[in-house]
Amino acid sequence: MPNTNKSEENILEINNLQTTFFTEESEVKAVDGVSFTIPKGKTVGVVGESGSGKSITSLSILRLVDKPGKIVGGEIKFKGENLLDKSETEMRKIRGKEISMIFQEPMTSLNPTYTVGQQINEAFKIHEGLGKTSARKRSLEMLKLVGIPSPEKRIDQYPHELSGGMRQRVMIAIALACNPELLIADEPTTALDVTIQAQILELIKDLQQKLHMSVLLITHDLGVVAETCDYVAVMYCGKIVEFADVKSIFNNPQHPYTVGLLSSLPPHDRDIEGDLPVIPGAVPSPDELPVGCRFAPRCAHASDICNTLPNLVTNENGNQVRCWIYSDKWDGNPEVEVNAERTT
Amino acid sequence: MSEPAIQQPATTPPQPKKPSNLWMENFKNFYKKLRKNKAAMIGGFLILFFIIVAILGPFLTPHDPDTPDVVNKLQPPSAEHWFGTDHHGRDIFTRIIHGMSITLYVGFFSVILGATFGVLIGIVSGYYGGRTDSFLMRCMDVLLAFPGILLALAIVSVLGGSLRNVIIAVAIFSIPVFARIVRGSTLAVKKLEYVDAIKALGASDIRIIFKHILPNVTSPLIVQATLSIATAVLTAAGLSFLGLGAKPPTPEWGAMLSEGRNYLYSAPHVAFFPGIAIVLVVLAFNILGDGLRDALDPKMKK
Structure with a gap:
């Protein structure tokens, strides 16, 4: 563990995480002994090529790795509690409420059959058991928070009526609806135009300050890292090869x-x-x-x-x-x- | 000429677009596509007509469907008896009208019953995968291994012949078809990112299945249901023909066909009209089903 972090409180500590995919012929160690920490209120970036295990690391934190993948070892301590010891029901209460995630593809991450408002409401319904009217009110606030113009109109629109950047804003609104302490952003800007990318990153940074959350940013774009992260983990073939603060990474790799x-x-x-x-x-x-x-x-x-x-x-x-x-x-x-x- | 020019600005102010409804929009698109398919439209209107007949018809028929009138037995079609009379002298036209509701009732209910179980099995199988999937799908394979009518026959023989049991039998043999279709669609939808997204939001499996997967697998379901109704009607008529379905006084078409069989040479109309009625209903559902498939198929957009 970097000793720079020792004085700070860590929201997430990953120790020797191992996630393996079992196929009939072989075992593929997608994440092989990854350890790092996320200090409270800071942004940690994970960079690496496709297939380096960065997305699997993020999915492992929420225990959402699909079969044939399985977390075979290590621990993931969120606020001091090991998430790998939690039951599925306990995990469900953590997902979306304490740890949220936004995905790469805003085009497909929203359900095409529901309006934007209905999808934000889901978060309130699942975690806070809110009724329709109060959930709608909160959804409107969320849309305002993520900077969507004329939210009263947008709230009743369907995902296909929104642009990519707008949809990513909606995704962020859904993820942040229950005020999570940790946001995992899995390549949140990869599918967007460069100008929109900057806006979305700015928004995430902004909201991080406002809501005092920590962010785990998965990306392969070093430019994004330089702009947003406090610490960087560089992954290669399922292992972390370097973990440092962002200045050291760029000035003295x-x-x-x-x-x-x-x-x-x-x-x-x-x-x-x-x-x-x-x-x-x-x-x-x-x-x-x-x-x-x-x-x-x-x-x-x-x-x-x-x-x-x-x-x-x-x-x-x-x-x-x-x-x-x-x-x-x-x-x-x-x-x-x-x-x-x-x-x- | 000047009149419409004056009216126009009054009728078309640039209205703020109402919050559009995806379902309505989809339905409009779908209807547009369906309308191009003449056969499907005819099928659809025929079915509508049949439904209206089934509901209102029995109140309008001039004769009683069950009262024998032995004096007038086996009369050929005439102005008094449009479709003639059967061997008990009952008016065949009246009986066919009364039989319509039985036929549609059997068709709709057996499919609703079969689809409900089929969808549940298919969606659970596709969503959970693994051993649950293998077990459920092997059960479905066993059901599919029997020819449909034979399976229905076996079930009705076990349960005893009655209209209710025919519905159960037809429902059971349509379960595997629905289960397979829904399982396939579920496998595809499950892989979409929004399912991951809703999982990451902490939704329970039941919520994901019913609120987020089910609405996205309905298109193939509607097509299959329509086609299944045709099969169900045919099978139910077949079972009644064999004496395992509705019991004699009931004006069930299959049973009427069976009774008419004895007079094929002397009075062919006794078997002919119920037969035609069955053909029309089955045909209507089949062409509507085919049309729906074309209209709902995203690959056929152009």
């Missing part, structure tokens, strides 16, 4: 994968000549993971020791990194400069 991700972003301050740098190779298929460090086959600095799996080690800044380069056992080039290619 430690793990070669993080460095690779950052250097493949187009720089905003100068034109690039030729191609953007890329990380060579591809994400290994989840049933043929390397034995050692999962990034080793694609890593420019890989050495013999990388055939054993490094641990997530906390450094003097309180940040965590899973790489042999920073350990005493490092047997590669002692002068290795992970950040070298970025500083040029």
